[in-house]
Amino acid sequence: xxxxxxxxxxxxxxxxxxxxxxxxxxxxxxxxxxxxxxxxxxxxxxxxxxxxxxxxxxxxxxxxxxxxxxxxxxxxxxxxxxxxxxxxxxxxxxxxxxxxxxxxxxxxxxxxxxxxxxxxxxxxxxxxxxxxxxxxxxxxxxxxxxxxxxxxxxxxxxxxxxxxxxxxxxxxxxxxxxxxxxxxxxxxxxxxxxxxxxxxxxxxxxxxxxxxxxxxxxxx
Amino acid sequence: xxxxxxxxxxxxxxxxxxxxxxxxxxxxxxxxxxxxxxxxxxxxxxxxxxxxxxxxxxxxxxxxxxxxxxxxxxxxxxxxxxxxxxxxxxxxxxxxxxxxxxxxxxxxxxxxxxxxxxxxxxxxxxxxxxxxxxxxxxxxxxxxxxxxxxxxxxxxxxxxxxxxxxxxxxxxxxxxxxxxxxxxxxxxxxxxxxxxxxxxxxxxxxxxxxxxxxxxxxxxxxxxxxxxxxxxxxxxxxxxxxxxxxxxxxxxxxxxxxxxxxxxxxx
Numbered sequence: 001x002x003x004x005x006x007x008x009x010x011x012x013x014x015x016x017x018x019x020x021x022x023x024x025x026x027x028x029x030x031x032x033x034x035x036x037x038x039x040x041x042x043x044x045x046x047x048x049x050x051x052x053x054x055x056x057x058x059x060x061x062x063x064x065x066x067x068x069x070x071x072x073x074x075x076x077x078x079x080x081x082x083x084x085x086x087x088x089x090x091x092x093x094x095x096x097x098x099x100x101x102x103x104x105x106x107x108x109x110x111x112x113x114x115x116x117x118x119x120x121x122x123x124x125x126x127x128x129x130x131x132x133x134x135x136x137x138x139x140x141x142x143x144x145x146x147x148x149x150x151x152x153x154x155x156x157x158x159x160x161x162x163x164x165x166x167x168x169x170x171x172x173x174x175x176x177x178x179x180x181x182x183x184x185x186x187x188x189x190x191x192x193x194x195x196x197x198x199x200x201x202x203x204x205x206x207x208x209x210x211x212x213x214x215x216x217x218x219x220x
Numbered sequence: 221x222x223x224x225x226x227x228x229x230x231x232x233x234x235x236x237x238x239x240x241x242x243x244x245x246x247x248x249x250x251x252x253x254x255x256x257x258x259x260x261x262x263x264x265x266x267x268x269x270x271x272x273x274x275x276x277x278x279x280x281x282x283x284x285x286x287x288x289x290x291x292x293x294x295x296x297x298x299x300x301x302x303x304x305x306x307x308x309x310x311x312x313x314x315x316x317x318x319x320x321x322x323x324x325x326x327x328x329x330x331x332x333x334x335x336x337x338x339x340x341x342x343x344x345x346x347x348x349x350x351x352x353x354x355x356x357x358x359x360x361x362x363x364x365x366x367x368x369x370x371x372x373x374x375x376x377x378x379x380x381x382x383x384x385x386x387x388x389x390x391x392x393x394x395x396x397x398x399x400x401x402x403x404x405x406x407x408x409x410x411x412x413x414x415x416x417x418x419x420x421x422x423x424x425x426x427x428x429x430x431x432x433x434x435x436x437x438x439x440x441x442x443x444x445x446x447x448x449x450x451x452x453x454x455x456x457x458x459x460x461x462x463x464x465x466x467x468x469x470x471x472x473x474x475x476x477x478x479x480x481x482x483x484x485x486x487x
Contacts, residue, residue: 064467066428076452
């Protein structure tokens with residue numbers, strides 16, 4: 001069977017709309033995840049107490065639980081448990097943000113811990129208050145080491161966003177499967193969707209690899 | 221009077237700003253969050269949950285779990301064979317082959333598993349005329365995807381084999397086959413045990429995404445039972461716990477495996 005380019009041109013507008021929704025869902029999930037992750041990270045840095053244990057448990061729980069299970073659970077169980085039905089979009093963002101937050105918390109913690117202890121001690125000895133130590137000494141160094149893992153996490157979130165098609169969010173994968181099922185042009189439509197996902201993720205993936213290589217060569 | 225003043229003084233000394241910020245404030249905030257969540261929950265519904273549905277469908281759930289383990293292990297085994305081959309082929313002095321493998325790795329790493337799965341199940345039969353069952357499609361998709369990740373992991377392992385080992389193998393006049401099979405690969409595979417185990421756990425988790433094609437692994441079975449019995453909370457919570465338990469067991473095994481590998485003498 002020949003690859004029919006006309007089918008690709010026909011389905012492209014629909015799929016590009018899906019790309020837009022994929023990007024929006026992923027960005028929202030990353031933003032919410034970063035916020036929750038910041039709080040959880042602060043909790044894990046307390047070192048003791050109930051809140052510390054809760055945050056450690058959060059990270060370990062949502063790093064182990066498969067995303068698909070969480071997506072199904074939130075979509076089917078939240079309306080029953082809370083008497084409140086979130087839209088598919090909200091469910092999707094939350095379902096993607098919760099595990100992302102666990103990874104964010106770990107990335108933030110690793111980034112902060114990668115700043116040598118002597119830097120903090122030196123800044124404190126110079127008389128900087130803790131807030132300024134965090135802002136002027138820890139943050140600039142920590143953020144630099146956090147960028148590659150955060151970009152890597154974004155690629156994972158974009159890839160996982162294909163899973164929320166199962167709860168009816170009309171993102172790229174959902175549109176591709178529905179269009180392909182209706183027209184039977186599986187080869188053309190699914191290939192187009194795969195290429196679009198590839199084009200979406202490739203720049204991030206290349207950037208991660210370049211940054212990692214640069215960090216490696218600089219630390220040598 | 222003195223006793224009271226002492227007690228107040230001691231209390232004041234203990235209530236420093238840092239104590240307030242690191243202990244009292246987080247605890248109060250966490251308590252407020254949980255209280256708010258608890259106030260939102262429909263408790264009359266939650267108290268009627270009936271977990272016997274899990275026991276009713278125990279055979280189906282066990283079958284699903286068996287399929288999950290079978291699909292994950294088979295596809296990882298295939299993926300590892302492919303990954304090792306690709307990593308070794310990177311050392312063949314023929315640039316186009318190397319570019320081809322690097323492109324393959326990048327493409328498969330940048331495409332979601334479900335896209336690869338649906339492409340193999342629906343598009344491949346049309347393109348090639350060979351039709352696969354959902355089970356076969358799932359194994360092929362996971363094997364291809366994991367082979368890309370594993371090729372990268374194995375390549376890193378090969379690079380980590382000390383240069384002296386390559387030189388020594390050449391110096392004693394080992395054939396190329398013997399150099400790779402007896403010297404380089406055994407050491408490389410030993411180095412990559414920890415990342416290999418992480419990939420394995422990742423694919424155990426990712427296998428739940430196969431439910432989008434109803435492959436018949438644990439998540440598929442769970443979704444079916446949830447829809448059929450109208451008891452989604454009980455079913456999905458229980459299945460989530462199974463995934464968690466197995467995930468933790470696998471992480472624990474990984475940790476022990478790493479220590480065993482580290483303490484084993486010799487290459």
